[in-house]
Amino acid sequence: MAQDSVGLSSDYQFWIQKLSVWKQASTLETQQDTCLYLPQFQEFLRQMYEALKEMDSNTVIERFPTIGQLLAKTCRNPFILAYDESQKILIWCLCCLINKDPQNSGESQLNSWTRGLLSRILAAFRSDIKEVDLFTQGLGYAPADYYPGLLKNMVLSLVSELRENHLNGFNTQSRKKICLPVSAVLCLWLRHLPSLEKAVLHLFEKLVSSERNCLRRIECFMKDSLLPEAACHPAIFRVVDEMFRYALLETEGAPEVLAAMQVFTRCFVEALEKENQQPKFALKTYFPYASPSLVMVLLQRPKDIPQGLWHRPLKRISEMLKEIVEDETQGSSGGPFENWFLLAHFGGWADIAAEQLLTSVGDAEPPEALLWLLAFSSSPGDGPQQRAQTMVEVKAVLSHLGRLLRSPTLSAGNLLAAAEESREGDPRPPACQQLTRRLLLNFLLWAPGGRAMARDVITLMARTDEIMHEIVGFLDQTLYRWDHLGVDAPGSRKLARELLAELRGQA
Amino acid sequence: MDSLLQQLERFSEVLAVSRTTHVSTWDAATVRRALQWARYLRHVHRRFGRHARIRKALERRLQNQWKQEGGSGPAPALGLTNFQALGHCDLLLSLRLLANRALGDAAFHYLLQELFPGPGVPGAEEGTLQGSLALLARRRAAVHMLRSSAYRENPVLQEDSLMKTQAELLLERLQEVGEAHAEGPGRFLSRLWEHLPHNNFLKVTAAALLLPPSSPRHQEEESELGNPRRAGERGRELLHWLLGKSEVIVAFCRNLPAGLLTSVAGRHPEVSRVYLGLLTDWGRHLHYDLQKGIWIGTESQDVPWEELYGRFQSLCQAPPPLKDEVLTTLKSCKAQDGDFEVPGLSIWTDLLLALESGA
Numbered sequence: 001m002a003q004d005s006v007g008l009s010s011d012y013q014f015w016i017q018k019l020s021v022w023k024q025a026s027t028l029e030t031q032q033d034t035c036l037y038l039p040q041f042q043e044f045l046r047q048m049y050e051a052l053k054e055m056d057s058n059t060v061i062e063r064f065p066t067i068g069q070l071l072a073k074t075c076r077n078p079f080i081l082a083y084d085e086s087q088k089i090l091i092w093c094l095c096c097l098i099n100k101d102p103q104n105s106g107e108s109q110l111n112s113w114t115r116g117l118l119s120r121i122l123a124a125f126r127s128d129i130k131e132v133d134l135f136t137q138g139l140g141y142a143p144a145d146y147y148p149g150l151l152k153n154m155v156l157s158l159v160s161e162l163r164e165n166h167l168n169g170f171n172t173q174s175r176k177k178i179c180l181p182v183s184a185v186l187c188l189w190l191r192h193l194p195s196l197e198k199a200v201l202h203l204f205e206k207l208v209s210s211e212r213n214c215l216r217r218i219e220c221f222m223k224d225s226l227l228p229e230a231a232c233h234p235a236i237f238r239v240v241d242e243m244f245r246y247a248l249l250e251t252e253g254a255p256e257v258l259a260a261m262q263v264f265t266r267c268f269v270e271a272l273e274k275e276n277q278q279p280k281f282a283l284k285t286y287f288p289y290a291s292p293s294l295v296m297v298l299l300q301r302p303k304d305i306p307q308g309l310w311h312r313p314l315k316r317i318s319e320m321l322k323e324i325v326e327d328e329t330q331g332s333s334g335g336p337f338e339n340w341f342l343l344a345h346f347g348g349w350a351d352i353a354a355e356q357l358l359t360s361v362g363d364a365e366p367p368e369a370l371l372w373l374l375a376f377s378s379s380p381g382d383g384p385q386q387r388a389q390t391m392v393e394v395k396a397v398l399s400h401l402g403r404l405l406r407s408p409t410l411s412a413g414n415l416l417a418a419a420e421e422s423r424e425g426d427p428r429p430p431a432c433q434q435l436t437r438r439l440l441l442n443f444l445l446w447a448p449g450g451r452a453m454a455r456d457v458i459t460l461m462a463r464t465d466e467i468m469h470e471i472v473g474f475l476d477q478t479l480y481r482w483d484h485l486g487v488d489a490p491g492s493r494k495l496a497r498e499l500l501a502e503l504r505g506q507a
Numbered sequence: 508m509d510s511l512l513q514q515l516e517r518f519s520e521v522l523a524v525s526r527t528t529h530v531s532t533w534d535a536a537t538v539r540r541a542l543q544w545a546r547y548l549r550h551v552h553r554r555f556g557r558h559a560r561i562r563k564a565l566e567r568r569l570q571n572q573w574k575q576e577g578g579s580g581p582a583p584a585l586g587l588t589n590f591q592a593l594g595h596c597d598l599l600l601s602l603r604l605l606a607n608r609a610l611g612d613a614a615f616h617y618l619l620q621e622l623f624p625g626p627g628v629p630g631a632e633e634g635t636l637q638g639s640l641a642l643l644a645r646r647r648a649a650v651h652m653l654r655s656s657a658y659r660e661n662p663v664l665q666e667d668s669l670m671k672t673q674a675e676l677l678l679e680r681l682q683e684v685g686e687a688h689a690e691g692p693g694r695f696l697s698r699l700w701e702h703l704p705h706n707n708f709l710k711v712t713a714a715a716l717l718l719p720p721s722s723p724r725h726q727e728e729e730s731e732l733g734n735p736r737r738a739g740e741r742g743r744e745l746l747h748w749l750l751g752k753s754e755v756i757v758a759f760c761r762n763l764p765a766g767l768l769t770s771v772a773g774r775h776p777e778v779s780r781v782y783l784g785l786l787t788d789w790g791r792h793l794h795y796d797l798q799k800g801i802w803i804g805t806e807s808q809d810v811p812w813e814e815l816y817g818r819f820q821s822l823c824q825a826p827p828p829l830k831d832e833v834l835t836t837l838k839s840c841k842a843q844d845g846d847f848e849v850p851g852l853s854i855w856t857d858l859l860l861a862l863e864s865g866a
Binding site: 025026031053078079080081082085087088091092095098099100101102108111112115118119121122123131132134135136138139140141142143144145146147148149150151153154155156157158 | 573588589591592595598599602605606608612613615616619620623625626637639640641643644645646647648649650651652653654655656657658661666667668669671672673675676677680699702703704706707708711
């Protein structure tokens with residue numbers, strides 16, 4: 001007990017000082033500082049209460065002569081009063097000071113003073129707008145009636161204003177900048193689904209209208225929106241994920257939506273890792289329809305694995321997916337779309353697979369696992385035969401490209417022909433065409449001969465606006481991925497950057 | 508039923524007394540009885556919340572009482588104002604006693620023990636007075652905090668959080684009053700008009716007319732009242748009253764900002780008709796001063812040209828059909844005047860000219 005009271009005394013000094021600095025928490029600095037200490041201060045109040053309730057009012061004054069100051073200053077700080085249970089504990093402390101039967105003027109005065117403070121905490125809110133007070137009184141409402149509605153309206157308007165400011169990069173210079181803590185926004189989103197949905201839709205609008213094909217900017221907007229951080233809470237993640245799912249379905253897999261979802265997932269994973277060493281929620285709560293082991297493999301960061309060993313997780317992913325998707329008896333882990341959707345979150349793997357295939361072109365037989373993965377990611381709805389066909393086509397393209405690599409007659413026309421001619425001479429299905437275009441672009445970036453004719457090939461390839469758009473997207477995504485993985489390829493990087501700048505300039 | 512009504516009346520008296528110095532005669536036992544009574548009435552509220560007939564009778568009695576006290580007047584209500592207030596009459600009583608300096612020390616000490624028994628009653632917090640009072644303090648602080656650090660008056664008045672809240676409260680109250688007495692809302696609004704500052708009242712009215720159609724808000728009250736609000740009907744009585752009182756609608760159209768009125772007119776065609784009628788009326792009061800080359804009025808209450816123009820300009824920026832209606836009105840007035848194209852002869856010509864060049 002003695003030890004506790006010593007500890008309490010020194011804490012007491014600390015807090016009295018803090019409270020003096022904070023005053024009414026009217027400046028940004030004092031507000032931020034107050035908010036940092038709210039939980040600890042509440043704990044201190046609890047300890048004070050435990051000590052005070054054992055004493056009568058005279059003992060209290062003896063033991064803590066400046067208790068009046070402490071309690072009065074606490075009452076004046078609305079941040080403290082608004083936090084969790086602090087106001088309740090403060091009231092308990094004040095109750096300890098009330099004397100049932102004051103014997104002298106000193107005790108009477110203490111009673112009077114304490115009652116004043118209690119009144120102050122619980123008194124009706126005197127807004128500095130006389131008219132609102134008058135109006136609500138005129139209607140016959142007490143503050144207890146209308147606080148919930150008023151709070152809701154104030155918070156909603158504040159959140160929408162903050163969101164607009166964030167996403168428009170608008171600087172509110174006319175007044176102080178208030179940072180609504182993520183926990184507050186999280187609370188709002190958890191309690192009021194429409195605000196969350198609005199936030200996501202707002203983000204979609206922004207992404208689709210202005211930031212196509214610039215993943216770096218998309219990442220900024222994504223982080224500013226606070227959605228990835230909030231999504232660490234599974235309920236929020238699920239809602240956002242659903243919205244991405246619908247967006248993909250409605251737009252039939254639009255590349256912009258895919259890219260945005262991948263950025264979201266990346267930021268989300270980053271936030272998860274930053275937040276806790278021990279994951280608070282099991283992975284299954286985020287991806288309930290997926291096989292947990294598959295999710296684990298997908299979540300691996302390529303950055304953490306030496307580049308030379310990337311083929312291992314790729315093979316694993318491919319094998320697992322193949323087993324799930326092609327084994328008809330296994331209905332549990334969702335159909336092809338669900339698994340494709342899962343893979344799409346971590347789109348980087350499919351891109352890495354394509355790159356791997358290209359960088360080793362001509363060396364050896366391309367691994368079936370990688371071919372399967374690529375074929376699946378570009379066309380999940382295919383039956384096993386169709387997919388096998390695609391894999392064969394891709395293999396043929398790769399070997400053709402490999403031959404051209406060593407051939408002296410390498411030219412833009414040859415390259416294009418290699419990529420575009422199908423074995424039977426029939427036109428390939430569009431998904432397959434997209435795939436071969438991607439392989440060709442990879443080739444251009446990686447193969448020494450390819451670099452020389454990159455521009456020509458692209459010019460020939462980009463027959464439509466849509467294809468041009470696709471190429472720009474590919475280059476942007478590739479650079480973005482290389483930046484994040486720290487891929488060391490200065491030549492390829494330079495080329496990609498130059499090409500991107502040129503093509504963007506043209507658009 | 509009668510005994511219930513009597514109880515209600517007597518408790519209302521107790522509630523009224525709780526604010527006066529008369530409580531100096533109260534001891535701990537009195538306080539206990541008062542709190543018990545409040546608890547009983549809360550129980551009544553819960554029990555009869557779904558009985559439309561009983562609820563209506565109680566509501567009517569309370570509203571009558573309130574009116575007799577001089578309800579809607581500038582002072583806060585002495586007693587209970589409506590059925591909903593029964594739901595937290597114990598909170599109301601507690602707050603008054605806590606704030607009343609005249610209450611003796613012993614009685615006050617007892618009150619505190621009853622209201623704030625301290626920790627150790629987990630889970631029961633929600634329903635207790637301790638919980639409600641703490642929540643009230645918390646909310647009060649939150650409002651204060653938001654208001655002083657994060658609030659800025661929204662230039663779009665109907666989206667301002669304070670305005671919106673007042674508007675929502677107004678409609679809620681009108682609904683209750685309407686359920687108790689059919690002609691209730693009109694009389695209630697007239698009383699408010701007499702007692703409250705006009706400017707704020709008019710703004711709140713406009714905001715209320717612009718609230719989105721009823722969503723499942725206040726679901727608790729809805730189920731308690733047993734009468735789901737019908738979408739779109741919320742502002743009906745308000746609109747009806749507004750259009751029925753010429754003094755009010757004139758003040759409404761004259762004093763509220765142009766943009767706000769345009770929004771209201773856009774939503775409610777009845778208002779746009781009256782508004783346009785008034786504007787044309789005001790326009791006819793102006794005459795052209797040849798020397799100065801401007802349109803002026805003769806009396807102090809005449810609406811000046813700039814304001815007239817401002818209002819018409821705002822209306823012309825509204826989406827159709829309002830915009831078209833306005834232009835049609837202006838053109839027809841211009842035609843009536845003789846369809847002049849030269850300025851200085853018909854105010855309508857000049858307005859149209861100014862609007863075209865400004866647009």
